[in-house]
Amino acid sequence: MTMSIDYDKQISSVVKEMPPSAIRRFFDLANEMKGNVISLSIGEPDFVTPWRVREAGIFSLEDGNTHYSPNRGYMEVREAISSYMNRRLHLQYDAKDQILVTVGGSEGLDLVARALINPGDEVIIIEPCFVAYRATVTFSHGVPVVIETKEKDDFKLLPEDLENAITDKTKYIILAYPGNPTGATMNREELARIRDVLLKHPDIVVVSDELYTELTYTEEGPCSIASFPELYDRTIIINGFSKSFAMTGWRIGFVCGPAALVSQMTKIHQYCLMCAPTTAQYAIIEAALNGDKDVDEMKKEYNMRRRVIVNGLREAGLHCFEPTGAFYAFPNITSVGLSSNEFCERFLMEKRVAIVPGAAFGQCGEGYVRISYAASMENIVEAMRRLKDFIGEVKEGKNTNA
Amino acid sequence: MLNRIELLQLIEHNARLSVAEMAVMLGDSEEAVAAMLEELKSENIILGYTTMINWEKTERESVTAMIEVRVTPQRNQGFDQLAKQLYRYSQISSCYLMSGGFDFMIIIEDSTLREVASFISEKIAPLDGVVSTTTHFILKKYKSNGILFDSKPIDDREAVIL
Numbered sequence: 001m002t003m004s005i006d007y008d009k010q011i012s013s014v015v016k017e018m019p020p021s022a023i024r025r026f027f028d029l030a031n032e033m034k035g036n037v038i039s040l041s042i043g044e045p046d047f048v049t050p051w052r053v054r055e056a057g058i059f060s061l062e063d064g065n066t067h068y069s070p071n072r073g074y075m076e077v078r079e080a081i082s083s084y085m086n087r088r089l090h091l092q093y094d095a096k097d098q099i100l101v102t103v104g105g106s107e108g109l110d111l112v113a114r115a116l117i118n119p120g121d122e123v124i125i126i127e128p129c130f131v132a133y134r135a136t137v138t139f140s141h142g143v144p145v146v147i148e149t150k151e152k153d154d155f156k157l158l159p160e161d162l163e164n165a166i167t168d169k170t171k172y173i174i175l176a177y178p179g180n181p182t183g184a185t186m187n188r189e190e191l192a193r194i195r196d197v198l199l200k201h202p203d204i205v206v207v208s209d210e211l212y213t214e215l216t217y218t219e220e221g222p223c224s225i226a227s228f229p230e231l232y233d234r235t236i237i238i239n240g241f242s243k244s245f246a247m248t249g250w251r252i253g254f255v256c257g258p259a260a261l262v263s264q265m266t267k268i269h270q271y272c273l274m275c276a277p278t279t280a281q282y283a284i285i286e287a288a289l290n291g292d293k294d295v296d297e298m299k300k301e302y303n304m305r306r307r308v309i310v311n312g313l314r315e316a317g318l319h320c321f322e323p324t325g326a327f328y329a330f331p332n333i334t335s336v337g338l339s340s341n342e343f344c345e346r347f348l349m350e351k352r353v354a355i356v357p358g359a360a361f362g363q364c365g366e367g368y369v370r371i372s373y374a375a376s377m378e379n380i381v382e383a384m385r386r387l388k389d390f391i392g393e394v395k396e397g398k399n400t401n402a
Numbered sequence: 403m404l405n406r407i408e409l410l411q412l413i414e415h416n417a418r419l420s421v422a423e424m425a426v427m428l429g430d431s432e433e434a435v436a437a438m439l440e441e442l443k444s445e446n447i448i449l450g451y452t453t454m455i456n457w458e459k460t461e462r463e464s465v466t467a468m469i470e471v472r473v474t475p476q477r478n479q480g481f482d483q484l485a486k487q488l489y490r491y492s493q494i495s496s497c498y499l500m501s502g503g504f505d506f507m508i509i510i511e512d513s514t515l516r517e518v519a520s521f522i523s524e525k526i527a528p529l530d531g532v533v534s535t536t537t538h539f540i541l542k543k544y545k546s547n548g549i550l551f552d553s554k555p556i557d558d559r560e561a562v563i564l
Contacts, residue, residue: 021564026562027561027562030561030562031561031562033561034560034561039557039559039561039562041561041562041563042559042560042561042562042563043563043564044559044563046557046559130564131564180564181564300408304412304427304428307426307427307428307429308423308426308427311426354561354562356562356564360564361564376555381423
């Protein structure tokens, strides 16, 4: 008999204790039914990367560019990013030492956690939010401190909630507007009130996840908290091309921020990853320099779908605050009388439409569901029709299970 | 505020949308959309609504030819009079004045090669002012008006991505 190693004992406790997703059952169910359902459950664009960008990647391979790049990314790539940030968001970052090209926005989140957290440090997370925030902090032995945002406040962060969450252990706060899963945004005036709180606590770093910033549908457009001069040196922006240029599979992103922090993050990146994929780096030069029109076209399409979906949700009888960014709607389903998990499971089984239970994004996401409009207009219209039927049937108490 | 370019781009891609659907997509009232559509029609900006059809997949025989036509423009009338003599034929589906080595590009759709050929030799070539024609038959249509003829979109994304 061979002795087998007991990995239960060997696995790091921080990894072992990471709870499984709150919607694991739903995950399994949705996977089983993949291909036979309308999916409004996907947090990535349905568009394919614009051809000009794909072509630039292909050309770089034909040209034999298959080696490592400098750790920070090719200078040409960082210059293109610098120009992009200046042109689109009016922010100045020096290509030399303020920009690091990463493996997607996700790597940026991990790097910042590893660069800033000493065990026991607190990180403020604003829920409902993307699932990786809590995980990256925990893996780095930090302590996530959750602020729950409310539908009545349009899921915006309130300055008093921030003030109350700050302790002398607070290391940084993760801001994500426009946000997944709510589609909420914060404008300059609202961010200014957050700035005022932060000015009273000069040691707190701001991590601003701006992956969805291009997809802001308000008239005044996106605003980064880094655009306040007092916070420029305290903010690290996590950005990338995954959402705006439909490049999720390329795994390419970047961070912009103060040189002192970016250089420490580069140290981790250098030992763990060497560099971001070079084919993707060449592709984003084209995206960053010549892709504005492609982004604007996709944004226009998302915006139309957004209006159709919000209209459809309200016609189906759900209360839905107006999402002004990203590609998600986050309607309130409490009037239907089901938990978010039950709602999504039954909707999937009975009407063959996949959407995501709000509980996946933190406790305060319960009572809501996330509906992605990164899907074709035909599918959105059909899904809204089925949703209206579904809600009618649930409310009548009909049991349509076979 | 309703933007007429946005409205036009929307119906250019899908003319079957109802006024109610367009109003939701553009974030304006049905009345405003309906009024603007009327205005665009009366200004001859919206000229008609057509359907993209892949005739090759049907039992109907059809050939398309693009013909370069060189002409001598007529005194006082320039190219317009000649253009009129060309586009009056119902077989001619498109007629453009071109820059470069020839003058008109006309597109003819008919049921057989023979019909197209005889139409050109009997009707187009003998026209006063027509100097020469060069006919190109379309062998296969891949893409027209932004629409691919033979491609089904595939969605290979994961079932759930958070």
